[in-house]
Amino acid sequence: MLKGKNIVLGVTGGIAVYKACEVVSRLKKLNANVDVIMTEGAEEFVTPLTFQTMSKNVVHRKMFNEITSYDVEHISLAQKADIILIAPATANTIGKIANGIADNLLTTVVMASTAKVIFAPAMNTFMYRNPIVKSNIDKLKNLGYEFISPGTGLLACGDYGEGKMPEPSDIIEYVLNSFIEKDLVGKKIVITAGPTIEPLDPVRYMTNHSSGKMGYNIAKEAVERGAEVILVSGPTSLVPPKGVNLINIKTTEDMLNAIDARFDTCNVLIKAAAPADYRPETVSEEKIKKKDNDNELIIKYIKNPDIVAHFGNKKEDQIIVGFAAETNNIYEHAVEKIKKKNLDFIVANDVTKEGAGFNVDTNIVSIIDKEGIKTDYPIMDKRQVAKLILDKVKSILEYKS
Incomplete structure (x- = not known):
């Protein structure tokens, strides 16, 4: 169903990173090409080798790696992406993108791309409800960025409430829906x-x-x-x-x-x-x-x-x-x-x-x-x-x- 589609998956630092592994698996089963960008925080939870094995592509990690090709990495990823999916999306990464900060490979790719960007937030309930985070999310929504609503339940920190990363099945459904032509609007x-x-x-x-x-x-x-x-x-x-x-x-x-x-x-x-x-x-x-x-x-x-x-x-x-x-x-x-x-x-x-x-x-x-x-x-x-x-x-x- 996603044959010929290029998905750039941004993985940021949070305990919900393990769910991103299943997202990659499901995308590959639908025949998508998946390029994974990991932040330094994400590598504290899951090794790049895991995503490399599942995506069957080199995992992109740093802005200033040794040059192995003449492609400028952040530009080539930005141009090839049909969708940039950030899952899990931390408050830190959401805040950086909302305020134009491009200090790592993921945020730079987002700044350089005209592709649809979809966030799957994952954070503590009180962090998600924080007025600054809400303001950043609203700002990005007004600019055309899309958000999958987080789930509600028991969080890793022990709190109960909203902030759980959406389930992989819900994320995949959202991605699939993004490729469907909206040809029946108004009917x-x-x-x-x-x-x-x-x-x-x-x-x-x-x-x-x-x-x-x-x-x-x-x-x-x-x-x-x-x-x-x-x-x-x-x-x-x-x-x-x-x-x-x-x-x-x-x-x-x-x-x-x-x-x-x-x-x-x-x-x-x-x-x-x-x-x-x-x-x-x-x-x-x-x-x-x-x-x-x-x-x-x-x-x-x-x-x-x-x-x-x-x-x-x-x-x-x-x-x-x-x-x-x-x-x-x-x-x-x-x-x-x-x-x-x-x-x-x-x-x-x-x-x-x-x-x-x-x-x-x-x-x-x-x-x-x-x-x-x-x-x-x-x-x-x-x-x-x-x-x-x-x-x-x-x-x-x-x-x-």
């Missing part, structure tokens, strides 16, 4: 995900195998591309992506009402959920008891509203994307849904194929447009499918504008 997208449940009695309900993974991946991709995202989700065990407005629902009617309250102001509706098509005609107020002399239980079901068709008939300028999870005659059923429900395009898949059904992290889809033109895709993870869907949405939005 409001409603996305549905997961199953709905239809109660039979106080303890039983009917549902399906939908995990919500497809809808949650689309929401994550959309919010990272700058969209305002409303995620209308049935019951799942998934953690919602950061930055989305999560609306939890249970029944199909709940989902319809949640969308209806937001449809008129949205640009796009992506209907990735699997709502129940039918519900019991009556819901027992008490648990339905098993009777010894009854060999069967008969429950009468009635049809739920067709959410996609409802909004397809209601839409004006909105783009509506449907899904067709089928087991046979995939193309025919999908084309019928496009016409019947007034969709802009549909994402169809055969849920009987291995790697394409519910509760898996991959999918095998075909995207079919209004004209019936079908594009087939190989098996890929659901985040990649989400990107394909939003690329298609973006092209329609551009065409309409």
